[in-house]
Structures are given as structure tokens and as C-alpha cells.
Amino acid sequence: MNRTKLGVLAFVAMAACAPFVSHAEKTVPLVVPDEASIPTGPIGDAVRRGKQLLTDTHKQLPKNVGNGLNCTNCHLSGGTTAYASPWVGLSGAFPEYRSRSGKLISLQERVNDCFQRSMNGKPLAFDSAEMNAIMAYMKWLSTGVPVGTNVTGRGFEKIDTALVPNxxxxxxxxxxxxxxxxxxxxxxxxxxxxxxxxxxxxxxxxxxxxxxxxxxxxxxxxxxxxxxxxxxxxxxxxxxxxxxxxxxxxxxxxxxxxxxxxxxxxxxxxxx
Structure with a gap:
């Protein structure tokens, strides 16, 4: 049997044995890591750059932002506020099924979805320095959050959709x-x-x-x-x-x- 087939079989075996925790099964507290924990070197530089891109998006990414918004206009306090669609824990939550897309999507796709819709702009290249910096920041924010879990306050607070608007x-x-x-x-x-x-x-x-x-x-x-x-x-x-x-x-x-x-x-x- 060739190496490719062996690799595929090994992957299938690991996938079959690996535990999967659905979002409905476990929720953990939202804990924002201390900025002192940002590492030194290229990774730390990327984390800081990612935060800058997300908090000053209109100025930092003028080719990708088509309006006057920054990402943190909705994802408050650098993506750390509960029920303001925080980024804490997202690194381990994706890939995730999105009913609006009708498929499983990556975190990079979700970020670009916001660039195209909320920012009324253009997507970032998946392998761009900017996208990697954003991923680095979100990964750092997710420090200590187990893969496959939700943090308390992910997304927005639920509201009764039976209410009739005036x-x-x-x-x-x-x-x-x-x-x-x-x-x-x-x-x-x-x-x-x-x-x-x-x-x-x-x-x-x-x-x-x-x-x-x-x-x-x-x-x-x-x-x-x-x-x-x-x-x-x-x-x-x-x-x-x-x-x-x-x-x-x-x-x-x-x-x-x-x-x-x-x-x-x-x-x-x-x-x-």
C-alpha cells in the first residue's frame, strides 16, 4: 500500500477515535488573556498587528473596507465583550456549519464574510499577511479555550422573535x-x-x-x-x-x- 493510502487510512482512523464536542454540549467562561502573555518575536508581532487591523480597519485596510466602519464597531472592546460577538474561543470553534452559507466554512471565510457584508468591501487573500495576523490575534484571544466549545456570551444575546416591531x-x-x-x-x-x-x-x-x-x-x-x-x-x-x-x-x-x-x-x- 502506498504512502498516500496509508496517510488517508491513518487520518480516517484518528477522526473516528477523536472525541467531538458539539457547541451544545459544553460552554466555558469567557476569559480574556492578559496582554502580557502575548509572546515576543514574529508571533507576538502578528498578534499585535491583527488587533490593529481589527480596531482600525477603515484606515489600515482601505482596499478592503468600502465604508466607514471598523470591525470593533460591532465586536466591542477588541472582540472581548460578551454578547457583542466576541472573538474569544473562535479558533477552536471553526470550521463551523453556517446556515446562511449552507455549508461548513473556515474562520477565514467567516472573516471575509464580514469584510464583504459589514464592511461593504472586498475579501482578504487567505494567505495574506493581514489575514494571518487576524488569525494570530483570534488564536491568542482563544488561549485556554478547549477546541469544540463555546464561550459564554458568544454571538449576541437572544431576543424573542415572537415580538412584533413598532x-x-x-x-x-x-x-x-x-x-x-x-x-x-x-x-x-x-x-x-x-x-x-x-x-x-x-x-x-x-x-x-x-x-x-x-x-x-x-x-x-x-x-x-x-x-x-x-x-x-x-x-x-x-x-x-x-x-x-x-x-x-x-x-x-x-x-x-x-x-x-x-x-x-x-x-x-x-x-x-
Missing amino acids: REHGKAVYAAQCASCHGADGQGMKNPQGGYVFPPVWGKDSFNIGAGMARMYTAAAFVKHNMPLGQGGTLSAQDALDVSAYFTAQPRPDYAARANDWPKGDKPKDAR
Whole structure:
């Protein structure tokens, strides 16, 4: 038997014996590693570069970002905040099945999904220095998290999808709770460097129609736990849904490839 066949058989045998822990079976606490634990040398340099790319994305990757956002506008505090889609533990969670894609995808594919949708831009090459730096940062954030487990607070807080939105009330909630940071017309608040202190939530510089945040219930889950900034949890679930129904319906860039989403036919009711 040749080496190739032996290698395949060995892989199959290991796969059959290896324990698989589904996300539903085990959850571990979200623990952010101390920055003092970032190693020296090329790996440490990559970790720091990855964090820079994800926190200053609009400036650092102008060819890949088509709007005014940074990744950390949604993945708060460098991707370390529970229920703000943290990156802690992701290295051991992928490959993962995504119903929107209808297939198993890699972490690199998931990152590029955000570049194309949330950033309304272009994907990074899988073997690029930038993608490797992002992977290094996420791997470092995942230090100590067992492969195949979820951390507490992964993704967004769940919200009752049976709630019925009231867009007019949402407009009033936006004016009272959101406009002071995100602007009366959703345009955000710019800084002197040309970026944003607070990101736009609609218009040409915001996420496109194919982004998860353009979905009403997804946006409501984020808003409920995290907004207004520093006052997360002060809005009721109904208020969060109403304001999300208002701002997700506003004009934003299109995303033609969304026509291929949910190929298995399980499209959520709030998908655009």
C-alpha cells in the first residue's frame, strides 16, 4: 500500500477515535488573556498587528473596507465583550456549519464574510499577511479555550422573535437614545482623522443589506445588550426591537450576492 493510502487510512482512523464536542454540549467562561502573555518575536508581532487591523480597519485596510466602519464597531472592546460577538474561543470553534452559507466554512471565510457584508468591501487573500495576523490575534484571544466549545456570551444575546416591531415607536426611541451619537440621519459622528468616533447605522458608509446587523432581530439582540454604549441592558426587548426595525429599514448599500444566501431554504423571517 502506498504512502498516500496509508496517510488517508491513518487520518480516517484518528477522526473516528477523536472525541467531538458539539457547541451544545459544553460552554466555558469567557476569559480574556492578559496582554502580557502575548509572546515576543514574529508571533507576538502578528498578534499585535491583527488587533490593529481589527480596531482600525477603515484606515489600515482601505482596499478592503468600502465604508466607514471598523470591525470593533460591532465586536466591542477588541472582540472581548460578551454578547457583542466576541472573538474569544473562535479558533477552536471553526470550521463551523453556517446556515446562511449552507455549508461548513473556515474562520477565514467567516472573516471575509464580514469584510464583504459589514464592511461593504472586498475579501482578504487567505494567505495574506493581514489575514494571518487576524488569525494570530483570534488564536491568542482563544488561549485556554478547549477546541469544540463555546464561550459564554458568544454571538449576541437572544431576543424573542415572537415580538412584533413598532417602527414608529422605534423612530422615537432612536431620536431619544441613539441620535446623539449616531446622528439624526444615521450618519455617525466623524473624528478629525476622517474616521468615526461613532459609526453610521445607515447610508453609504454603513453596513450593507447583506450584513447580519441589517437583520431586525439580530440588530435588536445586539442593541438590547450593548446600547446605548455604556448603558447596555437599559432598553427593554421591545424598545430594542422597535429601534432596530427603524434603523435596519433605512437606506444602505446593496449586496447582490445575498441572492445566494440560505440555499437550503431555511431563511429567517427578518432576512433582507
